[in-house]
Amino acid sequence: MTIAFKxxxxxxxxxxxxxxxxxxxxxxxxxxxDSYMYSVNIEPHVRGGFTPVYDNPIDVDEHYIxxxxxxxxxxxxxxxxxxxxxxxxxxxxxxxxxxMECLSTDYPALFSLHKDGDHWTWINRPLGLEQSFTFxxxxxxxxxxxxxxxxxxxxxxxxxxxxNGTLYLDAGMVTSQADWSLQFDVGMDFMEWxxxxxxxxxxxxxxxxxxFLLMLxxxxxxxxxNWTMTVNPRLDTSPETYPEWGPDRTxxxxxxIGRKLHLRVELQTLWRLPRSNAILFPLRCYLASLxxxxxxxKWGRRLHRVLSTLPRELAEYKGMVRFLPTALExxxxxxxxxxxxxxxxxxxxxx
Amino acid sequence: MTGDQLKLRVAAIQDxxxxxxxxxxxxxxxxxxxxxxxxxxxxxxxxxxDKQIRNAYSLISKPGSRDxxxxxxxxxxxxxxxxxxxxxxxxxxxxxxTSWPGNLFAPQRSARKxxxxxxxxxxxxxxxxxxxxxxxxxxxxxxxxxxxxxxxxFAPWLPEPDKVFMHWDADGHRLDIPALLLRQPANTHLYVxxxxxxxxxxxxxxxxxxxxxxxxxxxxxxxxxxxxxxFRAVLQRSGKQxxxxxxxxxxxxxxxxxxxxxxxxxxxxxxxxLTSVLDGExxxxxxxxxxxxxxxxxxxxxxxxxxxGGGLLVLDL
Numbered sequence: 267m268t269i270a271f272k273x274x275x276x277x278x279x280x281x282x283x284x285x286x287x288x289x290x291x292x293x294x295x296x297x298x299x300d301s302y303m304y305s306v307n308i309e310p311h312v313r314g315g316f317t318p319v320y321d322n323p324i325d326v327d328e329h330y331i332x333x334x335x336x337x338x339x340x341x342x343x344x345x346x347x348x349x350x351x352x353x354x355x356x357x358x359x360x361x362x363x364x365x366m367e368c369l370s371t372d373y374p375a376l377f378s379l380h381k382d383g384d385h386w387t388w389i390n391r392p393l394g395l396e397q398s399f400t401f402x403x404x405x406x407x408x409x410x411x412x413x414x415x416x417x418x419x420x421x422x423x424x425x426x427x428x429x430n431g432t433l434y435l436d437a438g439m440v441t442s443q444a445d446w447s448l449q450f451d452v453g454m455d456f457m458e459w460x461x462x463x464x465x466x467x468x469x470x471x472x473x474x475x476x477x478f479l480l481m482l483x484x485x486x487x488x489x490x491x492n493w494t495m496t497v498n499p500r501l502d503t504s505p506e507t508y509p510e511w512g513p514d515r516t517x518x519x520x521x522x523i524g525r526k527l528h529l530r531v532e533l534q535t536l537w538r539l540p541r542s543n544a545i546l547f548p549l550r551c552y553l554a555s556l557x558x559x560x561x562x563x564k565w566g567r568r569l570h571r572v573l574s575t576l577p578r579e580l581a582e583y584k585g586m587v588r589f590l591p592t593a594l595e596x597x598x599x600x601x602x603x604x605x606x607x608x609x610x611x612x613x614x615x616x617x
Numbered sequence: 618m619t620g621d622q623l624k625l626r627v628a629a630i631q632d633x634x635x636x637x638x639x640x641x642x643x644x645x646x647x648x649x650x651x652x653x654x655x656x657x658x659x660x661x662x663x664x665x666x667d668k669q670i671r672n673a674y675s676l677i678s679k680p681g682s683r684d685x686x687x688x689x690x691x692x693x694x695x696x697x698x699x700x701x702x703x704x705x706x707x708x709x710x711x712x713x714x715t716s717w718p719g720n721l722f723a724p725q726r727s728a729r730k731x732x733x734x735x736x737x738x739x740x741x742x743x744x745x746x747x748x749x750x751x752x753x754x755x756x757x758x759x760x761x762x763x764x765x766x767x768x769x770x771f772a773p774w775l776p777e778p779d780k781v782f783m784h785w786d787a788d789g790h791r792l793d794i795p796a797l798l799l800r801q802p803a804n805t806h807l808y809v810x811x812x813x814x815x816x817x818x819x820x821x822x823x824x825x826x827x828x829x830x831x832x833x834x835x836x837x838x839x840x841x842x843x844x845x846x847x848f849r850a851v852l853q854r855s856g857k858q859x860x861x862x863x864x865x866x867x868x869x870x871x872x873x874x875x876x877x878x879x880x881x882x883x884x885x886x887x888x889x890x891l892t893s894v895l896d897g898e899x900x901x902x903x904x905x906x907x908x909x910x911x912x913x914x915x916x917x918x919x920x921x922x923x924x925x926g927g928g929l930l931v932l933d934l
Contacts, residue, residue: 428723541681541749
């Protein structure tokens, strides 16, 4: 498998990020039905599914190099996007091992991991890195193990410690979040960090999800898709940088919304880690503009219908109230009223 | 890094005391094993001539071990088959199916100090604790209550003997639980694994001593709970009627009939085998359902619970 990386594209400034046709077709479109439904949409994270994004447990795509560079820029500007409480060091090593093994097994042309007892050598060819270190000895890496490896994997990462019958967000690498702050949330328990989410608490969604997650088993990761919308292909939509991206919401017009408004899908996976019994929680962000999405006819129709039925509270929570009417007007031109088939699949193989 | 079953080969068997047998497993498939964990267990499927036995055993291997897994099994007189099979029939080279390691008894990583109290073979989950803690310089004490002649059996797995205290049933050697609990610093976590009478004593002393519930952790021996009066169960969706014998659990009887129930601990703790009851009155023996859930009688944990008074249970299976 060869991935044609696009190393020069940007997620800020001139925003040159674009999806190739293949990247549009593999987009993890999150709406299986024509109307909006809130549910505990969690399933086993097994290989294969409606999108090639599910072919490997940790997905690497054409944006890999550019995204790792954007992450490094965000960390340079604000080192607080990485945090780990002291009791999470065992979980940090668990996460490093899990991610290095997944990448080197599934992408052997890009990544190699050589082990000689506890003496390991990691090679990352796309980023041009080679590092020898001793597993379990922090001082043999240039930074903490969780920071070291998550700088080299697309998406955000949280480590959840399990105690007192709940989960605590006790470590994170968070540079591409949908407007939440690691600095604010670190150390919170599951109910606390989900506090701001509307509607779901009343439906008992979080009690059920938590009970389920506490029983998560090693070797049997789970996944779910979450979504919001972002103006411009910007990864760093954090509260800390709100002045840089918040005003973009006022810039949308019927003429530019197809190019500027992006569906932002998070592939969230959950992995029980062995030594620490913590949970690794990668939140991988996929961005596609409305112009890109409507090239798949089913997705154009579906997105129009889902956004038309979105409860007001959710539109507010996701920060979409101001531009939702414009988005619906744009999308209505791509919805001919034809019936759609249930499921998220694109149902076409070329654009 | 994903999967749910392992194929293991018995690499070595060693009797470390007259009733204690160490079994070492290696991967029968290619590649390293999934990392073992502190406090983790392995569910082992044993193919006895007349039936299949599934038992959960604590992994005593060094946490993170990927070349071998080790368990220690005590020979018990009232064996339901697992202990007797391992002591009488299992041989080097045998192939077994097991689960991936599971963990219902992980240490609390934010604790300042760990106190472990073990009764006899209940020491096994703590052998991985002490390996982990010694390696990381974490403060702990391990108290083992056992027969005097067995107090040295576990020495090879105890890297810091000065943190291990042996107790046996003789004047001057019994463990004074309340006194032990009284002298611990704040944010100490307490763990107990052993027979019910020891666990109950420790839990009572902790409660009397004002320990917060979430600082006290126990792993009970589940197998002792599974037998009882024989009864019948109807598996509604499968259209089967099964007889549950005195010496088997409801879960074992269901599995014997070829009906799959997801399960994990097989000791009433984890909640995975939760099954809906359509009719009949369960006799709850689990540690998972709340008081209200028990009273409603709508669910049962078939790994340990049975029918009240030998009555009929109708299950949504």
